[in-house]
Amino acid sequence: MIALPRAALLAAVLLAGPATAQTASAGINQPKQGYWWYAPPPKADKQAPPDPDALMKPLIPPMAELATFTPPKIRKLIEQQRDYAATVLTVDAVADFWRLEDFARRKARAFAGVTQIAMLQHPELNSKSANPMVGDARAELSAYKDDVRRRYLRAHAPEFALVMFSRSTCGYCRVQWPIVQRFQDEMGWQVTLMDIDRRPELGQRFGVEVTPTTMIIRRNSQQRMVIAAGIETYPNLAQMAYQAVRLLSGDIRPEQFMTGAGEEDGFFDALANGPVSSSDPRSRASDMLGGDLVNRPSEPK
Template sequence: MPLTMPLAAFLLTGPAMAQADSVKRGFWWYSAPPAPPGAVEDMVPKAPVIPPMTELARWSPPRIAKLITEQRDYAATVLTLDAVADFWRLQDFARRKARAFAGVTQLALLAHPELSARSAYPVVGDARDAQGAEKDATRRSYLRSKGNEFALVMFSRASCGYCRVQWPLIQRFQDEMGWQVSQMDLDHRPDLKNRFGVEVTPTTMIIRRGSSQRMVIANGVEAYPNLIQTAYQAVKLLSGDIRPEQFLTGAGEEDGFFDALANGPVAASDPATQPSGRQP
């Protein structure tokens, strides 16, 4: 016989009711724990203390940036005119400080031209054209002098359409630089793929004669001027005329603004940075 509601309520009083209520609330009626006192107030950021400009001028940029961020967050929260105006006053201070730094920078570069790219890279178009022609002549002269020491190899496949585009450029390199060039078909010589680590075709590689030294200078089709430039840098590296850190040092830029090692080592692994008697 089913229990009537009053009887059911009576039987579920005391510990049984408390246990049932606890299980029911814990599993089905979960509610987040109450927030600790003052939690709502803590969500509103405190107003940052903005010092006088004479003191702010002595602050470091990271400290100023932190203050600007704090003032921005505060102003965006309270949205009062004074708070927003203070944020933009700080921004204006930072702008003027950056402008002042730029002005002093220009004076410093005029006083020390070796620190400016203008000393090595002209901004006038005619001068840039003349510089480009001079660098190209330097690269070509150097490569011609190395024709008996290095050779150029292009790895290809019969199914490679790009190889048919790259090969005439390699032949042009031979005609203008006097180098020996050759084309290796990986379909006929599959052993060369693993021997030289060739993954794609066309792959153009410089090989030093009578040596195991070699270096890839192009993967895929490469424009002829870029081919000359990369070949020049590669030969200089393989010949020991430059170090890896100087691979972007162009023709005629040695010991200049664009030479990474013009003023000494730049890497912790450089032997010159090691303690006496210790090698990296």
Template sequence: MRASLLSLVALAVGVAVPAAAQLSRTAQPEPKQGYWWYQAPPPKDDDADPEALAKPRIPPMAELARLTPPKIRKLIEAQRDYAATVLTIDAVADFWRLQDFARRKARAFAGVTQVAMLHHPELSAKSANPMVGDARATMGAEKEQVRRHYLRGQAGQFALVMFSRSSCGYCRVQWPIIERFREETGWQVTLMDIDQRPELATRFGVEITPTTMVIRRGSAQRMVIASGVESYPNLSQTAYQAVRLLLGDIRPEQFLTGAGEEDGFFDALSAGPVSATDPRALGGDLVTSSLEPRP
């Protein structure tokens, strides 16, 4: 009887142990992987040198032709560094082969650009700025006439002030140019010596002489149009643009838009706003703020 009981116990233990072992194996959680489970990055090799010398792979010409300009530039720089390090004939020759490819790529782009300009003349400056001497002279005379007529029409609203010092030799060169401007436009011009009236230098923020400034009568609006000696054509052009800006006829982005160039090739805003500060970019009306004097 006792032997039978021991046999039963042994049998029970023999069956239970494998079952428990099996249960233990199946209860082990599987390692979790995937997007939502963090996996530590592999350890970095501290001995790896990021600037170790490596010969760049130069692809065949057909593959080079499909590379973007930034990738081509990066390949050229890598080959240049490699060639300058090893200083072998083959490495240097490969660098110049890449340079030659980039040169021909640029020339090809220029050729296609020429054809594109012929197909789309509105993208070329030739229609608005002819290169032929006689045509350029005629256009220049027309623009000067427009500027002179416009400035004469504003002679009652604006005046020109030149700030100088008695010790300023450049001021003696600039003043005859200012007088010519008066003769051409009919504006009132004034010479202010800041040695005799130093408070004017502080009030108008004048630091160097000669400084020429456009001032709007009966207003705090003013604008410097020349610091130092300036030629008459440049002075006249800048005064024309300054008056248009102060009157709100143009925005600052159009300051390089010359006489007769409005809504044309050289007008930065002819096709719409080009900056986030332009009210039209926000769906608002075109508003030009006044230029206030510096505190």
């Protein structure tokens, strides 16, 4: 039953000719193809991605072309040459690395030279006019700033008070308190010592967790501001008090908080040449004074 159909098929193939015989025999030996059978597409030859860590000798351009490179491009070339030289460890490769380093050094020195000329032609960009380096001049500047701070803080003594929060077990508080008392003697301010061990409700009310904490409070107002958390030297305490009073009084904006005495509209004034933020500085200052500083409890009693 099985042999007869196969014999008949072979006879038909022989009668049909050699081409048909080849096709039929191929169909017998190959898998079925047609409507319900599909041959998978041939796979394309995939090339392996290049190894990023493969050893490659960097191409160092002529000096005239290298001079047109941007600093990031020069830095990248130097790093490539450094890695290559550290791998092959040949005299030529190491020498090429140091030639690139020398080029970068000369480029930086050239920039510094042009910078000096620019600072001389545009003194408003140079801090030396506002911060002299000569010893006698610095002493004169320091005395001037101290005088400006002292006159300003004494003038505002009736409006503000200084409160230092402490604990009976705080050894640092015994060091900080004489400094606060010196501020009282020199600026004429009222200062108060508050022991939050005896009155824990004050620590919760004013959010004091670290002692000593020194705070400025504005009289007949809810404005207050911490000016020291921990031990602070007297010059720094006076400087922070000066900055805080100016901020609470509206004489400066938050962006100018690091502007020292007598530095208004000068080199160290962040807003001397206009806004430095994308938003309106006046709106930001009013938001801070209205939210973070104004809506605070009044002076402890």
